[in-house]
Amino acid sequence: MSDLEAPLSRGSGPIHRLDPRARLLALLVFSLPVALVHSQASALAALGFGLLALALTRPAPGLVLRRLLAVNAFTAFLWVFLPLDGQGEALFRLGPLAYSHEGTRLALLLTLKTNAAFLAVTALVGTIAPQDLGRALQALGLPEKFCHLLLMTHRYLFVIQREFRRLLTAAEARGFKPRTNGHTYTTYAWLLGMLLVKSWDRAERVHQAMLCRGFNGRFHSLADFSYGARDAVFLTLAVLASAAVAGLPFLRGVS
Incomplete structure (x- = not known):
């Protein structure tokens, strides 16, 4: 983490x-x-x-x-x-x-x-903890879809960040050096486009994996809150x- x-x-x-x-x-x-x-x-x-x-x-x-x-x-x-x-x-x-x-x-x-x-x-x-935050917000009456979006965003924001770093490292290994010119802007545009495609593909695979595990639109948390x-x-x-x-x-x- x-x-x-x-x-x-x-x-x-x-x-x-x-x-x-x-x-x-x-x-x-x-x-x-x-x-x-x-x-x-x-x-x-x-x-x-x-x-x-x-x-x-x-x-x-x-x-x-x-x-x-x-x-x-x-x-x-x-x-x-x-x-x-x-x-x-x-x-x-x-x-x-x-x-x-x-x-x-x-x-x-x-x-x-x-x-x-x-x-x-x-x-x-x-x-x-992020998983407890979503569950707590849901318990306070916030919409379930909002809580799901919060959890999924937190979970995969760092995955996308690591993927972008991997793509950038691959470009730098091939001699790419950022400068203020058209080639740099074009390269970053291609990197963002590739990142978007990879993110879409990962989202599809994650959704299919969730459906295979019985996901029906509702997250079930193991957190047991106790107000004392x-x-x-x-x-x-x-x-x-x-x-x-x-x-x-x-x-x-x-x-």
């Missing part, structure tokens, strides 16, 4: 012992106020709760750090462009460009909210944390 194939699901932290359905509900309850708040204090509180949830998963620091860097590579663009909206008081100037205080504040708010949401998703969903007192306590704490994130601006206003 590669680093991309849910490595966090193999842990043994307190989060892993929770019912996957409770974790999904907790994420839903927590993500709504995180997405809607406009206060930096609330965003900081959400980030703190996300860090706490992640600590309970006991992840490998290097894995989380790599993913955080990937996420914040996108938020870095917010810091470049949002302060240049030209509205509000100028924080500082770089020649003709003025970085506004309001734009910088908005970039900080979005960065905090993005990282808080990422940490929550990593802790609550990244720790669920520990899950209820965790879900209650998630609701309280969400209420704290949503209500913090009002509490600060009252004080």
